[in-house]
Amino acid sequence: MFRIVMQHIHHGARWCFFLAPLIMLGEVFCDLQQPTLMSQIIDNGLAKGDLGYVIQHATWMLAFALVGVLFGASSGVLGNYASLKMGEALRSHLLQVALIDRNPAGLEPATLITRITNDVIQMQNLVMMVTRGLVRSPMLLLGGIVMSAIVCPDLAPILFIIMPLLVIFLLIVVRRSVPRYTRMQRAVDTVNRVMRENLQGAKTIKAYVLENHQRHQFNQENSHLRQSSQSAAMATVILSPVIQLMLNLGVVIALSYGGSLAISKTISDGQIIAFVNYMIQITTAMVQTVNIITSFSRAITSANRVQAVLDEEPAEQRSTPTAQRPTGSSIDFDNVTFGYQQSKPILNQLNFHVADGQWLGIVGATGSGKSSIIKLLTASFDQYQGTIRIGGTDIKQLDLPVIHSKVAVALQDSLLFSGTVRGNLTYGAPGTAAQLAQAATIADADKFIDRLPGRYDAAVEQNGKNFSGGQRQRLNISRAIIPDADILVLDDATSAVDQETNARIKSRLEQARAQRTTVIISQRVTNVMACDQIIVLADGKLVAQGTHAELVQRSDFYRQLVHTQLGGGNNGHA
Amino acid sequence: MDMHKRVPRNIHREKVSLGDWRQTVARIWHYLATRRRQLAIVFLLTIVTTVVTIVGNRLNGVVVDSYISKNKLRMLLIVCASMAGMYLISSVFTYFQNSIIIKVAQDTSAHIRRDVFANLQRLPMRYFDTHDNGDVMSRLTNDVDNINTALMQTFVQLFTGIISVIGMGLAMLLLSPLLTAITLLSPIATYFFSRRIAKVTQKVFMTQQQALGNLNTQIEESVSGKQLVQLFDHSEQTMADFNRTNAEYTKAAFRAQSFSSVIGPFNNMTNNLAYVLITAAGAISILTGHGGITVGIIFTFLIYLRNFTGPINNVLNLINTLQLSLVSAQRVFSLIDEQPEKDVPGAVHVTQTAGNVTFDHVSFAYETRPILRDVNLTAKQGEVVALVGPTGAGKTTIMNLLTNLYPLQQGKVLLDGRDVTTIKRQDLRKLVTVVQQESFLFSMSIRENIRLGRLDATDDEVVVAAKRANADFFISQLPDGYETVLSENASSLSQGQRQLLSIARAFITGAPVLVLDEATAAIDSNTEADVQTAMTALMVDKTSFVIAHRLSTIQRANQILVINDGQVIEKGTHASLLAKQGFYAGLYNSQFDTQK
Structure with missing residues (x-):
């Protein structure tokens, strides 16, 4: 954890990080002077009736209070600066790692997002805490013990007995409560899950009249949560009364033992009072230290989660490109095998050739490996066997931007960024108004864009949630058309549009991309029927290859697909 | 699908009036009232512990003045022993007091959760359509937690705080009005200083929150759009944008938090100042012989100072927490107050039906948007009726009205008349x-999931249903078979398998009327064939309505209704509609035309 912090704290922030606790020592020192000075006023000033001595020492106390706040405040501001700068650098680094990460088995987006947002904030708070609390409380504790031993050595043994007892007690309570808190957290998760499912499944619950059944289940989990929360809280409830009691007993012992010493004139009143004051300071510091350790352990979890993201940073870079941008737009897969685990390949010994200007259709079930072909073609992953060529050049010898400008993809999940319609459409390449309109027309998005207030400048909310699924898909297709790339890939990009619109998009696209390499991936046979070549995937293997007419003749698998999707007997020729 | 636009509710900055507050407090009290006895005990224990603390602290000073200074060793030891006894009692009482509070608070929040959930279950479908799941979840979790905190900490601390402040205040006033005034200085200064800081920083804090919001949005967008960022080589641009927002946030946060990081040291200083002033003023009074102050009194005040500023600062801070939890309580109660679905007065029990369904001039609007216009249809017992048409045409709405999921607005839906x-x-x-x-599918076992169709179904019946739904084959291949517990959202199963399970669930109900909403996206062809035969088997001997996307289903239907823009525009069989060369024929040809 310390390593993460050190790696992301630079220049001024680094100075602040070390300076803040040092300055904090100043505040602690000032705080610790007060009881001693006070006892001197009582013992020397009052006993001798020396008003000048009283005023002089009171002025010292005042000075220490004022200097203390200067130390405290500047330490706070410096620590604050260090923690925020660390957070900034860490956040930026994590996002960078997340964006360039090309590891196929990487972390889920949702996980990444929480780590870059919440966990970094946790780390930030941690640094703030380290620079302030982690120095202040233990130092006050130690300093208090030292000072009280100096002021009143005769009473010091009281502390040496009470402190270890308290520490042992704390350890026992913490050890006992940790498993109970874990159990409680599990109960919280279960209750949350039941709630979430009941919201998501509201329609199913109503349709099957399951209200009472679900309520019963919830009540069970709910009372389980109640019990485990109570048990967890009860484990720590003993903490504060016992600490309080130990302190108070210590005070009583100090008074009685110290009092008897004072009566025999070994120590003074002022010393007893100062000692009791230090004891109160020590206990407060003790409680705070416990609190800080608890939050510290929480921050460690965050640090581990952040480290896991940093570990995703690729160790080796892509080798420098050796080939020029190819002029042709043919696609070759030669014996391509790919998988996250060696034993379970997602693509297995794949061979196909798409000639320049041809249309390729890829059909297959979910999980058959269709989208993985595109990921490999666009060099999202490098860890595959075999060779992939674009225009006859091995893509491993090409620069990433070259590959990406050669191949434009409309992905399956039609994600839009918040901003404007125009901003989204020109994400891949700038385009003139005419180009935008043309692309929108092909994707059948022109009509609804024209109806939007501000048309191409209409606002797009986060995740494009102010557009329907079908509209998002059509914007997504337009976005892929605008760069006018040599190779266009549509990865199941029309699954949410209705059949009529689908047909319109299909025919306009056929016109616009005639004689240009285009890849259509779909679960629906109708979308690929017209392609020059269709490949059928099942479980990562190529099971059939050819035109629609050939495949209907040759492939049982394809024929059955046609049969189930288009109904019996007509073989798709309506 | 047309009704599923979620309208996120505006959850920030809910203004609360004083009248509402009183009502909210009254309702929280209503929950607490059942634990009146425990609360009364807490009340008594608190008074005892507070008084004991005040007296104990005072005795410290007395010991110094009366026994140590006057060399009375025997009395010193007696008084110290009784102090020890008092502290012991006080700690034991504190323990019981806290234990009771924990129990009451947890019981109460469990009670509130139970009530909220019970009502949530009975809310009309429209509620779920128009409310963000996230918002409802946060009411059920965060807001209930806030109430719990309020009950557990705020309530007790506030109470103890007030009693201590009053008790100690009185005790101090009796001892020395001058030193009391000095002691009070510290919390008052703290209060005004933090008020001042809060005012100054409010705007900066809002800027910080806004910057944080922007930052999180950008992180979310670029991480979920990672593939796009890579494909379109946008990572440099994205990082540049992000770094700008990131720096803006850091700047705003630094401004906001620097102010608040000064509050701690400042409080520490006012405490130290009060400490100095008590010592100095006390010592000067003793030397000049004013006000009857003794060393013991100074000692007592120095201890009171530590014990006094804590509670009084608590009281001031807690008022903020309390406000927050009252807002939370209101959000929770408003969920309990939502009107549940209710049957019309005089609604009758019907346990059997032949399955004749009629829609008679049915119209329906969602808010002001018309969804259905004058829909008429008749389905006789055992018929299969297919509904086809573009997405958003109103097919699902028709079926939602059949199960009275949404209130009917115009016309009638009749079941057996x-x-x-x-x-x-x-x-x-x-x-x-x-x-x-x-x-x-819920995260319980497959067996339980199927049984949800009819809760009293036996294990054998579950297996029979699964067999008829073609699901038995894949279920028995799972390591735990029917006992396999599904992960959340059943993500371990394929889409087709999930469909087979929901068909099995439908089999087990044995209801005479069936509504089938076919999935649009095709699933893998083997499972797809299984799903189709299972659906066909399910329709046997039932009046079935199918929102159809598959030709095979459509061709088998006794009637096909073509829905567009909320109206039935064509009606007939597959053959008659094709012959008509109308909308249906167009739809059909566009989908299956291969020779463009």
Whole structure:
């Protein structure tokens, strides 16, 4: 954890990080002077009736209070600066790692997002805490013990007995409560899950009249949560009364033992009072230290989660490109095998050739490996066997931007960024108004864009949630058309549009991309029927290859697909 | 699908009036009232512990003045022993007090959660359509937690705080008004200083929150759009944008938090100042012989100072926490107050039906948007009726009205000639089984999931249903078979398998009327064939409505209704509609035309 912090704290922030606790020592020192000075006023000033001595020492106390706040405040501001700068650098680094990460088995987006947002904030708070609390409380504790031993050595043994007892007690309570808190957290998760499912499944619950059944289940989990929360809280409830009691007993012992010493004139009143004051300071510091350790352990979890993201940073870079941008737009897969685990390949010994200007259709079930072909073609992953060529050049010898400008993809999940319609459409390449309109027309998005207030400048909310699924898909297709790339890939990009619109998009696209390499991936046979070549995937293997007419003749698998999707007997020729 | 636009509710900055507050407090009290006895005990214990603390602290000073200074060793030891006894009692009482509080608070929040959930279950479908799941979840979790905190900490601390402040205040005033005034200085200064800081920083804090919001949005967008960022080589641009927002946030946060990081040291200083002033003023009074102050009194005040500023600062801070939890309580109670679905007065029990369904001039609007216009249809017992048409045409709405999921606005829906709105909802929904496009599977065992169709079904019946739904084959291949516990959202199963399970669930109900919403996206061809035969088997001997996307289903239907823009525009069989060369024929040809 310390390593993460050190790696992301630079220049001024680094100075602040070390300076803040040092300055904090100043505040602690000032705080610790007060009881001693006070006892001197009582013992020397009052006993001798020396008003000048009283005023002089009171002025010292005042000075220490004022200097203390200067130390405290500047330490706070410096620590604050260090923690925020660390957070900034860490956040930026994590996002960078997340964006360039090309590891196929990487972390889920949702996980990444929480780590870059919440966990970094946790780390930030941690640094703030380290620079302030982690120095202040233990130092006050130690300093208090030292000072009280100096002021009143005769009473010091009281502390040496009470402190270890308290520490042992704390350890026992913490050890006992940790498993109970874990159990409680599990109960919280279960209750949350039941709630979430009941919201998501509201329609199913109503349709099957399951209200009472679900309520019963919830009540069970709910009372389980109640019990485990109570048990967890009860484990720590003993903490504060016992600490309080130990302190108070210590005070009583100090008074009685110290009092008897004072009566025999070994120590003074002022010393007893100062000692009791230090004891109160020590206990407060003790409680705070416990609190800080608890939050510290929480921050460690965050640090581990952040480290896991940093570990995703690729160790080796892509080798420098050796080939020029190819002029042709043919696609070759030669014996391509790919998988996250060696034993379970997602693509297995794949061979196909798409000639320049041809249309390729890829059909297959979910999980058959269709989208993985595109990921490999666009060099999202490098860890595959075999060779992939674009225009006859091995893509491993090409620069990433070259590959990406050669191949434009409309992905399956039609994600839009918040901003404007125009901003989204020109994400891949700038385009003139005419180009935008043309692309929108092909994707059948022109009509609804024209109806939007501000048309191409209409606002797009986060995740494009102010557009329907079908509209998002059509914007997504337009976005892929605008760069006018040599190779266009549509990865199941029309699954949410209705059949009529689908047909319109299909025919306009056929016109616009005639004689240009285009890849259509779909679960629906109708979308690929017209392609020059269709490949059928099942479980990562190529099971059939050819035109629609050939495949209907040759492939049982394809024929059955046609049969189930288009109904019996007509073989798709309506 | 048209009704599923979620309208996120505005959850920030809910203004609360004083009248509402009183009502909210009254309702929280209503929950607490059942634990009146425990609360009374807490009340007594608190008074005892507070008084004991005040007296104990005072005795410290007395010991110094009366016994140590006057060399009375025997009395010193006696008084110290009794102090030890008092502290012991006080700690034991504190322990019991806290234990009771924990129990009461947890019981109460469990009680509130139970009530909220019970009502949530009975809310009309429209509520779920128009409310963000996230918002409802945060009411059920965060807001209930806030109430719990308020009960557990705020309540007790506030109470103890007030008693201590009053008790100690009185005790101090009796000892020395001058030193009391000095002691009070510290919390008062703290209060005004933090108020001042809060005012100055409010704007900066808002800027910080806004910057944080922007930052999180950008992180979310670029991480979920990672593939796009890579494909379109946008990472440099994205990082540049992000770094700008990131720096803006850091700047705003630094400004906001620097102010607040000064509050701690400042409080520490006012405490130290009060410490100095008590010592100095006390010592000077003793030397000049004013006000009857003794060393013991100075000592007592120095201890009071530590014990006094804590509670008084607490009281001031807690007022903020309390405000927050009252807002939370209101959000929770408003969920309990939502009107649940209710049957019309005089709704009748109906347990059997032949399955004749009629829609008679049915119109329906969602808010002001018309969804259905004058829909008429008749389905006789055992018929299969297919509904086809573009997405958003109103097909699903028609079926939602059949199960009275939404209130009917115009026209009538009749089941065996009886208006469905006059049938008890629970009965109606048991007569009509709905298989949604994506039926929800719960994270329980497969067996339990199927049994949800009819809760009293035996294990054998579950297996029979699974067999008829073609699901038995894949279930028995799972390591735990029917006992396999599904992960959340059943993500371990394929889409087709999930559909088979929901068909099995529909099989087990045995209801005479069936509504089937076919999934649009095709699934893998083997499972797809299984799903189709299972659906066909499910329709046997039932009046079935199918929102159809598959030709095979459509061709088998006794009637096809073509829906567009909320209206039935064509009606007939597959052959008659094709012959008509109308909308249906166009739809059909566009989908299956291969020779462009």
